[in-house]
């Protein structure tokens with residue numbers, strides 16, 4: 001089968017990772033072009049990614065008829081506009097999470113996706129493509145643990161990334177702790193239960209990094225969620241894990257429970273030394289979710305080639321963002337917030 005020509009848009013922290021996967025590891029794609037507003041990133045693409053074209057302007061890239069699909073890894077506030085532009089230019093579109101930061105812009109994306117039914121749109125909730133989460137989902141769907149009554153999720157970034165995060169915060173907003181980070185857990189809660197979140201109560205603090213108060217962001221947060229069927233979601237999000245990148249999920253059901261990554265083991269090696277039995281931990285999201293990132297883009301190509309809709313829909317993006325916004329509102333007001341759909 002002929003390869004699909006893909007253009008990567010954004011070559012920052014995650015964009016470079018996706019770009020290398022597209023260039024080197026996903027046979028169905030040919031990484032044809034790269035777009036960034038930073039010249040050094042375009043030089044990087046020419047030197048390290050073997051792209052045929054580089055663009056400083058997304059609109060110009062979209063005018064290139066050789067491109068079949070675009071992968072958007074740009075700052076979150078640009079996602080909605082760029083998705084719509086990509087669809088209107090006839091491209092298949094993969095976009096990183098979150099779908100958007102505001103409801104109105106996401107509803108415009110929903111309309112654009114409906115108006116282009118022959119193009120694939122996919123959102124990057126990559127945990128759904130992680131082997132362990134996929135296995136857990138199969139077990140839950142087969143009824144292994146009965147009906148889900150509670151999901152507990154931890155998503156805590158390593159504190160080794162804090163300095164660069166503070167620099168990032170000085171220049172732009174991450175969308176806040178819930179929209180930027182806990183959104184993956186919101187997606188998992190919705191995915192595993194098939195239920196919408198109807199009420200949230202959230203708290204947050206900056207005890208470890210008071211500077212984040214000045215920058216309008218949050219270091220540690222927690223949210224309690226009521227689902228439509230009365231199941232419960234508990235989310236802990238943070239940026240201060242001393243031991244590495246900590247993503248952990250527990251799903252409790254009427255007949256049993258499942259735990260996914262209750263320790264963030266890097267691999268199966270245990271080091272026995274003067275500190276005892278030491279299990280090295282995953283240190284960052286590219287390491288922990290390498291397989292998931294590869295798998296999601298491999299599947300994106302498959303959906304395009306098979307004329308299939310991607311299972312992660314615009315609706316998933318909208319609902320997750322709505323719940324994340326409600327968590328932020330609850331944290332700010334101290335009140336229980338109901339979500340109207």
Ligand code: NAI
Pocket residue numbers: 009010011012013014015035036037038041056057058073074075076078096097098124126180285
């Ligand atoms: P970053 O700030 O490191 O990179 C952003 C990139 O976008 C830069 O290369 C910049 O030059 C480029 N850019 C900005 N405006 C542009 C424009 N108008 N046209 C073309 N390029 C433009 O950001 P990072 O951390 O790579 O995040 C990017 C997106 O990926 C965010 O939406 C973030 O939420 C998401 N993300 C998802 C993760 C996941 O676990 N799935 C992990 C990290 C980020």
